[in-house]
Amino acid sequence: EVQLVESGGGLVQPGGSLRLSCAASGFIFSSYEMNWVRQAPGKGLEWVSYISPSGSTIYYADSVKGRFTISRDNAKNLLYLQMNSLRAEDTAVYYCARIDFGSDDYWGQGTLVTVSS
């Protein structure tokens, strides 16, 4: 059974940093593209970042470019999102997701990041 479990969310002050992790199991992690998608309270979904199976190709939304870094450790089946210079508008539930625009679509339960003083 495919499982994605996020961790690392919490309360952080504006300008602060946080690192999210996503533990993957039930599939060959190193073979799949992975993503981070976020959802601000009461708002819609926003695709934040994408990483290829090897980690060689990475994309970011304009809203986080230069502040967030996606990475992965295929030996440990872990996906990361390093978030720096956090702003109030980064407050959201962050989902780790395996999305391929086909039927193989899996999401974690999400982890809440709150940026507030």
Added chain:
Amino acid sequence: QSALTQPASVSGSPGQSITISCKGTSSDVGSYNLVSWYQQHPGKAPKLMIYEVTKRPSGISNRFSGSKSGNTASLTISGLQAEDEADYYCCSYAGSRNLGVFGGGTKLTVL
């Protein structure tokens, strides 16, 4: 990449049919048959309902169907049931150098 355009809300009575539209551009919806639809209940992760415009994942009721015309994709739910009340999001592939793009979401109310 701009979000796809969906109506903020739709409603219908049990047993009726509703359709949710998702307007994109020639750079996303119009160029690829890679449109997905997600259902999201409060406090839950999104659940895939339709992929590749018209296909249903295993276990999804055939009351859910998808279509596309030009730059606009649509999700139709027939025989509305109370448990269909949720938020629905469309999502489109937008090219190999871009992230996918979501719609703003549509709240479905079953009256």
